[in-house]
Amino acid sequence: MKIFYDDDADISIIQKLKVTIVGYGSQGHAHANNLHESGVEVTVALRDGSSSWSKAENAGLKVATVSDAVSDADLVMILAPDEFQQGLYESEIKSNLKSNAVLAFAHGFNIHFKKIIPADDTSVIMIAPKGPGHTVRSTYLNGGGVPSLIAIYQDGMNPNNHSAKEIALSYAKANGGTRAGVLETTFKEETETDLFGEQAVLCGGMTALIKAGYETLVEAGYSPEMAYFECLHETKLIVDLIHEGGIANMHYSISNTAEFGDYVSGPEVITNDTKEAMRGILKRIQTGEFADNFLNDCRQSNDGSGGPIMKEKRKNTASHSIEQVGAELRSKMKFLHSERLVNKDKN
Numbered sequence: 001m002k003i004f005y006d007d008d009a010d011i012s013i014i015q016k017l018k019v020t021i022v023g024y025g026s027q028g029h030a031h032a033n034n035l036h037e038s039g040v041e042v043t044v045a046l047r048d049g050s051s052s053w054s055k056a057e058n059a060g061l062k063v064a065t066v067s068d069a070v071s072d073a074d075l076v077m078i079l080a081p082d083e084f085q086q087g088l089y090e091s092e093i094k095s096n097l098k099s100n101a102v103l104a105f106a107h108g109f110n111i112h113f114k115k116i117i118p119a120d121d122t123s124v125i126m127i128a129p130k131g132p133g134h135t136v137r138s139t140y141l142n143g144g145g146v147p148s149l150i151a152i153y154q155d156g157m158n159p160n161n162h163s164a165k166e167i168a169l170s171y172a173k174a175n176g177g178t179r180a181g182v183l184e185t186t187f188k189e190e191t192e193t194d195l196f197g198e199q200a201v202l203c204g205g206m207t208a209l210i211k212a213g214y215e216t217l218v219e220a221g222y223s224p225e226m227a228y229f230e231c232l233h234e235t236k237l238i239v240d241l242i243h244e245g246g247i248a249n250m251h252y253s254i255s256n257t258a259e260f261g262d263y264v265s266g267p268e269v270i271t272n273d274t275k276e277a278m279r280g281i282l283k284r285i286q287t288g289e290f291a292d293n294f295l296n297d298c299r300q301s302n303d304g305s306g307g308p309i310m311k312e313k314r315k316n317t318a319s320h321s322i323e324q325v326g327a328e329l330r331s332k333m334k335f336l337h338s339e340r341l342v343n344k345d346k347n
């Protein structure tokens, strides 16, 4: 597979375009500041009265309402939450988009599931950093970047007659992505694998595994504090080893006792039934059933802060004893605090 680095991208392409970044949240603040410091003319698009307006201005960025910022732009990167993008596109983006402007995303959700249907001659591209926004920003500031994906959904009329791919690579370079490596994918592949990963493994699978282990120990009479350290706190230490050097590297660092236990017990926890469940999850993603369930729940929210299902699940998570004992134990581990605050305040 071809991986694109700095030398494969021409940064001057994006430097000659007016770029509008819609939203100034996790990804938005990172893209806007990275591109700005890479010499790109950036406007941040926000709704009137947005609390992010002054934050973006204080960072030295130009800010305008969505309709104003879009009507002037050669490239519009939509970095509002996925569940608001369709409404935003219909109300303020579609009618203001210049005929040769490029539409860009950091996740394929709305294009792939056809919630946003751009004109046939509009270029639609993706530049998706494979990491949270604060990492996209902090690695850029340190001279690095986050590995990123690019994808071309359609290559239409473009400013200065560049191809959609040249523009996507140029954007990725200005955002720091080509310092780490950029892979080309499709909207379909990015959307479906991203949703699958976060549901089955990274977020859904991981938290279910941690909670099940914790509950098993506590229900058997062990102390919640012991169970917390064992099943939650230590996951990071193990994941770091896997991340640095793969599974064998982790096995090398842990004791032989732990390695033997890994081999005999892991397959008892994650069984063929688990994989069957994963296949079901993948199917519901591929058919669009998951996307519709998510958007239906969002639609029932009156303040945009999550629908009834989301709110119910958040409440259940917060009242689980692993969260309560965890809050107590983490409050004593002062060294964790800075990291936690960075993660909470994405800006």
Ligand code: NDP
Pocket: 022, 023, 024, 025, 026, 027, 028, 045, 046, 047, 049, 050, 051, 052, 053, 066, 078, 079, 080, 081, 082, 084, 088, 106, 107, 128, 129, 130, 131, 132, 133, 134, 346
């Ligand atoms: P955030 O939730 O952090 O975005 C919030 C921003 O969007 C805020 O500035 C908010 O404005 C603005 N916003 C919300 N609704 C509107 C609206 N109707 N009009 C204008 N602005 C609005 O989003 P993320 O950064 O998490 O996600 C953005 C995109 O990036 C998504 O497509 C996501 O899938 C993708 N992505 C996200 C990653 C991440 O790390 N979070 C990783 C990779 C991709 P206000 O300040 O006024 O509230």
Ligand code: MG
Pocket: 194, 195, 197, 198
């Ligand atoms: Mg993801």
